[in-house]
Structures are given as C-alpha cells and as structure tokens.
Amino acid sequence: MDIKTLKSFISVAEHQSFSAAAKQLHTVQPAVSRHIAQLEESLGVSLFNRNSREVIITSAGKQLLIDGHAILEQIEAASLRVKRAEQGEIGRLRVAHMPSACLPFMAKLINRYTNHYPGVNISLYEMAVTQQLEAFKNKQIDIGFSRAMPTALSHDYSSHTIYNDQLVVVVNQKHTLANRQSVKLEELQSEAVILFNRDEAVDLFDDIIAMFKKAGFSPNIVSQPRHMQTLLTEVAAGLGVAIAPYCIRKQYSAGCHFLTIDGLNKIIPTQLHVNKSNQAATVAPFVELTIAMKQEIEQSMSE
Incomplete structure (x- = not known):
C-alpha cells in the first residue's frame, strides 16, 4: 500500500x-x-x-x-x-559551559535561542575544561564553552572566540595589597598561593606556573580547589592569595580584592567549540546566534 x-x-x-x-x-x-x-x-x-x-x-x-x-x-x-x-527547528542540543566564565551571559543566550527554536530540547551542563574534552570524546555534548583547545586537538574542532579575559591576583580585602590596583608577580614570593586544580584546567595551571618561573621563583601552593567558587571562598577566608581569570569576579566574591599583574599581557580566551564531525542541525543556529551576540557578551563580561 x-x-x-x-x-x-x-x-x-x-x-x-x-x-x-x-x-x-x-x-x-x-x-x-x-x-x-x-x-x-x-x-x-x-x-x-x-x-x-x-x-x-x-x-x-x-x-x-x-x-x-x-x-x-x-x-x-x-x-x-x-x-x-x-532546519534545526526541532531536536536536541547539549551545551557545556564553565560557570565561572559564562554565568553572566549564558541564561540570556539560552533564552534567546529557545525563543527562536522552541521545539529544540536543550540541556545545560557545568563542566571544567578537562571534563568538556572527555564529554566531546564520548559524544555527550554538542557545544562547549571553554578555553582554547589543546593544539593536538584543535584541527578536529571549529572554535570561535567569544571574549578575551586576563589573569589577575585575588587577595583578601584585609591583605596588605588590598589598597592597590596592581601588583608585580615577584611580590607574591612569600605568599601562600591558591591555584585552580590542574586536573580541571591543565593549560591554565601550567601557564601560571610558567609565569612564576619567569619571575624567578616557584610559588608556595597551599591549595588546588576544583571549583572557582571554592577558590574565592578560600581567599576571602584569608587562606592565601590566588591567580585566576578575572571573570571569576562575577561569582560570589565578597571579601576579595582583584589586582592586575604588572607587565602581564597574556590573553585568556573563552571560546565556543564544536566538533567538526557533529552533524546535528541544531548546532549551526546556536553558533550563529552566539556569534551575533558576541559584542553583547563582551560588554556583559567587562562590566
């Protein structure tokens, strides 16, 4: 029939x-x-x-x-x-993001996407850099907001820089450096240092260690929390000073003071990544919308 x-x-x-x-x-x-x-x-x-x-x-x-x-x-x-x-109007979309780098704009981005594509079932996942790499490998996510891809993997992904960040020093508001706006890295030689756990963001950790070596000393690392919010809490509690991307100020940072690092011009990009083998029709419209909102996102992260 x-x-x-x-x-x-x-x-x-x-x-x-x-x-x-x-x-x-x-x-x-x-x-x-x-x-x-x-x-x-x-x-x-x-x-x-x-x-x-x-x-x-x-x-x-x-x-x-x-x-x-x-x-x-x-x-x-x-x-x-x-x-x-x-046409990408129905289906599913799985988006991973680092909350410390994406919270100020993620809700607005997702809301705008779902207004355009109400038939798409979208799932959000909070994942650190290494978690996203594993999720991409296992085809568990379609989109990832993360740091720059490792060079060995970059040819497998389409990547778009959404905004650029910088590394800063975070100190307790009662710290002797809290009345300043910038600091030399050498001034941290006698400080207890808190760094985001290497297992969660290998390149970020290694870049910070390389900065210390270039400054002529090895840091006294007393803690490696797995969450940026924990890092801020430890600083606010007076357990040490931290070096981290400036975007974390958007989390709960009461009791913390942020200082720029003299002579440091290193850029920390937040990028959108898609595996080139991903054929899901829901992906392209989301990428296009994110790029269209880039200026708005940059503004939200600079405020």
Whole structure:
C-alpha cells in the first residue's frame, strides 16, 4: 500500500465515484480502477460494491477510510517534522559551559535561542575544561564553552572566540595589597598561593606556573580547589592569595580584592567549540546566534 494508492481509495470513497476521483487526482479512470484493484488484492478484501449506477463502500472500506486519513495525517506530520529537523527547528542540543566564565551571559543566550527554536530540547551542563574534552570524546555534548583547545586537538574542532579575559591576583580585602590596583608577580614570593586544580584546567595551571618561573621563583601552593567558587571562598577566608581569570569576579566574591599583574599581557580566551564531525542541525543556529551576540557578551563580561 503506497501513498498514491491510498489517496486514490480515499478519493473514490469520498466521491463514491471512480470518474470523480480521477478528476480530483488529475489522472484517468483506468489508473484509479487499477489502484483500487491492487489495494483489494493486497488486503484480500472488497472495498467497494460496484454496479452500473453507484459505488458503495463496504464495511472493510469504511474502516480503511478511517485508518487511511490517519495514515496520511501521520505522513504529513512526519514530513513536516523531518523538514523542521533539517532546519534545526526541532531536536536536541547539549551545551557545556564553565560557570565561572559564562554565568553572566549564558541564561540570556539560552533564552534567546529557545525563543527562536522552541521545539529544540536543550540541556545545560557545568563542566571544567578537562571534563568538556572527555564529554566531546564520548559524544555527550554538542557545544562547549571553554578555553582554547589543546593544539593536538584543535584541527578536529571549529572554535570561535567569544571574549578575551586576563589573569589577575585575588587577595583578601584585609591583605596588605588590598589598597592597590596592581601588583608585580615577584611580590607574591612569600605568599601562600591558591591555584585552580590542574586536573580541571591543565593549560591554565601550567601557564601560571610558567609565569612564576619567569619571575624567578616557584610559588608556595597551599591549595588546588576544583571549583572557582571554592577558590574565592578560600581567599576571602584569608587562606592565601590566588591567580585566576578575572571573570571569576562575577561569582560570589565578597571579601576579595582583584589586582592586575604588572607587565602581564597574556590573553585568556573563552571560546565556543564544536566538533567538526557533529552533524546535528541544531548546532549551526546556536553558533550563529552566539556569534551575533558576541559584542553583547563582551560588554556583559567587562562590566
């Protein structure tokens, strides 16, 4: 039973006429008769009682008429869903982000996307850099907001810089450096240092250690928290000073003071990453929207 045959049957049943059905379907009566004969043969039932004056639908035909309408409606709905899926209007989208770098703009971005694509089921995941790399590897996420990809993996991903950040020193508000706006790295030589855990962001940790070595000393690392909020809490509690991206000031940072680092021009990018092998139609519209909002995002992170 194909769609053309089913449509021929429905037309005959509704018009109670083979000739009227042929006219509606823009075909010839023999073609319609052939469709009905093929349908009756395949089902093993009579769908119509025919004589020279009229065409009367049988009980089997009445049931097929009900089911036939439902089948055509389902086919039409499926066709519409397929087209919408191809255009990224329905489906799923899994987005991972680092909360410390993305909280100020993520809600607005997701809200704007869902307003444009209400049929997409979107899932958000808080993940550090290494967690996102593992999730990409296991095809558990479609989009990742993270730091720059490791060089060895960068050729597998399409990456877009959303905004650039800088490293800063974070001290307790009662620290002797809290009345200043900047500091030399060498001034931290006698300080207890808190750094974000290396397992969560290898490149960030190694870059900070390289900075200390360039300054001529190794830091006295007393803590490596796995969450940036914990890092801020430890600083506010007076457990040490920290070096971290400036974006973490957007988290709860009461009791903390942020200082720029003299002579440091290192850029810390926040980027959107998509694996080039990902063919999900929902991805491209989200990437396009994020790029369109780039200036707005940059402004929200600089305030």
